[in-house]
Amino acid sequence: MAKPVMIQGTSSHVGKSILTTALCRIFLQDGFQVVPFKAQNMALNSYVTKTGEEMGRAQVAQAEAAGLEPMVEMNPVLLKPTGNAKSQVILKGSPVGNMSAAEYHNGYSLKALHVVEECLKKLDREYEIMVIEGAGSPAEVNLKANDIVNMRIAKLLQAPVLLVADIDRGGALAAVVGTLELLEPEERELVKGIIINKFRGDIRLLQPALEFLEQKTGKPVLGVIPHLERLGIDDEDSVSLDEKKTASQRDLEIAVIRTPKISNFTDFDVLAGESDVAIRYVKRGEAIGQPDLIILPGSKNTLEDLLYLKEMGYDRELERLLAAGTPVIGICGGYQMLGKEILDPEHTESELESAAGLGLLDTVTTFAADKVTHQVSATCNGAGFLGIDAAGLPVTGYEIHMGRTEFGETVQSAFSIHRRSEQEVACQDGVVRRDGLVMGTYIHGIFDNDQYRRAILNALRERKGLARLDSMSNSRAEKQASYNRLADTVRTHLDMAALYRIMGLRG
Incomplete structure (x- = not known):
């Protein structure tokens, strides 16, 4: 059986996908057979597997970091917004129709849950570690009853949860405290640690805030991950386009x-x-x-x-x-x-x-x-x-x-x-x-x-x-190097020994 660990966030775009990717590469480097998983993804960046099935691009990057060929079981539900508050629903790689948010959340999501569970069982049999990514926030109380991607999955697998907050956008401490406050006691108990992501400053100045956070929540801060520029890793959705900067002085x-x-x-x-x-x-x-x-x-x-x-x-x-x-x-x-x-x-x-x-x-x-x-x-x-x-x-x-x-x-x-x-x-x-x-x-x-x-x-x-350039970059090798750089950075700033203890593994 695979040992699970789940990355959830205080909101969207706090870095869940990238941290999941980093952990996949770290566990691979440490000799484990590791697989990524995200029950439901909403994104317009998608990919096609060798067998012609469509899945989210983020799980493709995570699979590559784990040394695996991408397969649709890693992302059984993909929602692709089409406009007019509707999304095309892709179930295990194939489209099943366009649905409004109400149609999906109030009627279809729980029907898709059995497919999610089948995929989890397959991955659980075949791998040693499963790194699971959540979506948005687990504290979205209006969506919680029909949620199939956050705490329902964590409870199903009894997976330890790492809660991630983006300090670069401000309000990270309040977001962590508020998220934990809105969780049910059983869900709160599953949260085993906090990660502060996208930090740019002097860690010594942040230390009092980290101590306060641990005292307030009773949860350890397992790491403060620095803000990383130009990762060279595929982005999940168009929100990241706002952060892309045009390089200057290029031919x-x-x-x-x-x-x-x-x-x-x-x-x-x-x-x-x-x-x-x-x-x-x-x-x-x-x-x-x-x-x-x-x-x-x-x-x-x-x-x-x-x-x-x-x-x-x-x-x-x-x-x-x-x-x-x-x-x-x-x-x-x-x-x-x-x-x-x-x-x-x-x-x-x-x-x-x-x-x-x-x-x-x-x-x-x-x-x-x-x-x-x-x-x-x-x-x-x-x-x-x-x-x-x-x-x-x-x-x-x-x-x-x-x-x-x-x-x-x-x-x-x-x-x-x-x-x-x-x-x-x-x-x-x-x-x-x-x-x-x-x-x-x-x-x-x-x-x-x-x-x-x-x-x-x-x-x-x-x-x-201009003269031709004979040198030619190797895009695949550069992507692998990017996964290694990401893993090295996260390993340096995350308490991996504590994480292995939380997961019940010897690292």
Whole structure:
């Protein structure tokens, strides 16, 4: 049986996901078979497993930190907000419908609990340690009766809980005391320690507050974790976009249009990690400016985001910049927006039945009721984006989309897919406009392919009269190094000996 430990927070975005990731790597380093788990996740950043099942991106990072292939049992319920106070509900990797918050919390969540329990039993049999992440706060009394992600899970497994507070946002001590006060006695007893996260100051000045907190709550403070910049680890949701800073004095600037329903923006994290690239997320009301490349990202509601582009005048700005020679790439929803028209006859994503696209590619997209979710292996076709001759270059990634895109007579496909979800196929993906300035693709993670990413960046450099860079970063190795740096920092500032005692393990 697996020994559980659970990370809960005083609120959302206090660092639960990152601390769970850190513990997964620490336990792996210490020789344990460790697995992450989060019963229910709400996020627009998702991933597709090898078998074609969709799960939250945070648990993917945690699986990688634990040295595991991501599997849907790590995140049995995924909620993807679609707009109009509704979310698409993904149960064990497959969509079961769109539901309002009331429909889900008052009717469906407890029905999904048996699936959550089945996943827990499987992981419990196969691993030595289970690191469980909560969601939001366990003290949200309005949601508690139908909660399947916080104290219900802790009580089910009798898991020791570590309560995390974000001191960077202020009010951390009050948040800890208030959270514990709102818990039931049985739940409060499960909380075995407190972690103060995102600390920036002198620990000596904080010490009196820590002593007060221990006396007030009767719970030990197990660690004060410093604020960590540029972790190099995938983010869970778009809240983290507010904290991303544009690097200065870089050779290339890439502008990503931050639409209201942006999804899978982790596609661009690896670009931001390049020494010659500055990524800038264009927020509402901001001008696109004069970047070297514009990217339209994925979207959970393509039609609404398309209307947003038109409402804000970005459609006209894109046309002007493209006419001046600025290249454009669309990923998934962004690819759909680049076409001539988007149709939604079954109202899969929106109340609208159709909308004119940006007209930059000769394509038409129609939404269907069933979702395409695959990991893919492909090769680049010739005469590609920006005229890059990468014919035959292998690339990998994953697809998550409801739309089916039909090509016009004048288009040239970008990639030839030869493997989907471990099945041999022969199909085309994406479009490259004949002038090489516009490309669209359904393949998420396309920039994670080191050779392909550097080929695009070097083409952009040459357009500016800059020398090519022959050195090529290794994105996978750098991600593993990021997990190790995170683990080293948390291990230094967390009382691991005490944590092992709490879990009943010899560390």
